[in-house]
Amino acid sequence: MTGFWAWFHDGWEIVGALASAFAAGVALWLASRERADRQAAEKDRDEAREAQRRAELAEARREREAQARQVVLWLVHYGVPVEAISGKPVGPPSALQASVKNYSSMAILDVSIVVLDEGAEHVHSGSERSAIQPGDQWAEYTKVPPPGRDWTHAVEFRDAAGARWRRYEHGRLRSLDAAIVDTDPG
Secondary structure (H helix, E strand, O other), X not given: OOOHHHHHHHHHHHHHHHHHHHHHHHXXXXXXXXXXXXHHHHHHXXXXXXXXXXXXXXXXXXXXXXXXXXXXEEEEEEOOOEOOOOOOEOOOOOEEEEEEEEOOOOOEEEEEEEEEEOOOOEEEEEEEEEEEOOOOEEEEEEOOOOOOOOEEEEEEXXXXXXXXXXXXXXXOEEEOOOOOOOOOOO
């Protein structure tokens, strides 16, 4: 083969080699693209799982908080000295009765009434009870704190999921577990 036919034959070999190189390049590009798509899909799936886990944790926290919000504490002051004419209190009460009621649908456990020095978060242990069933109420006379400090009463308890809570006499709810954030800003 000489002349035109040799050149024609060589031209087709060159075209075939270029087409093969192009096909190999396309195959490599498709393989890398498929790998990148698979990694993106795995990343999206992992992010979706993490979002689902966070949503489940948030829902569990809301359920625990909802149960804790249904536990109330109130105080009844007995023997408060009053001014004879106006009837205004003039001194500290001589007795305090703390009452705790569980309005939730699950029992609360390890219940204790405590007296707190708010400035130092010093806890004076009060009465304790192992559990309060749903709908039950517990009332105990507590210590009358000495005057001159900012004292408050609270009930501390463990909910059905095991989380520790403190409910103050004025309604504020606080988690005592590090994993749960304070539920009231003030």
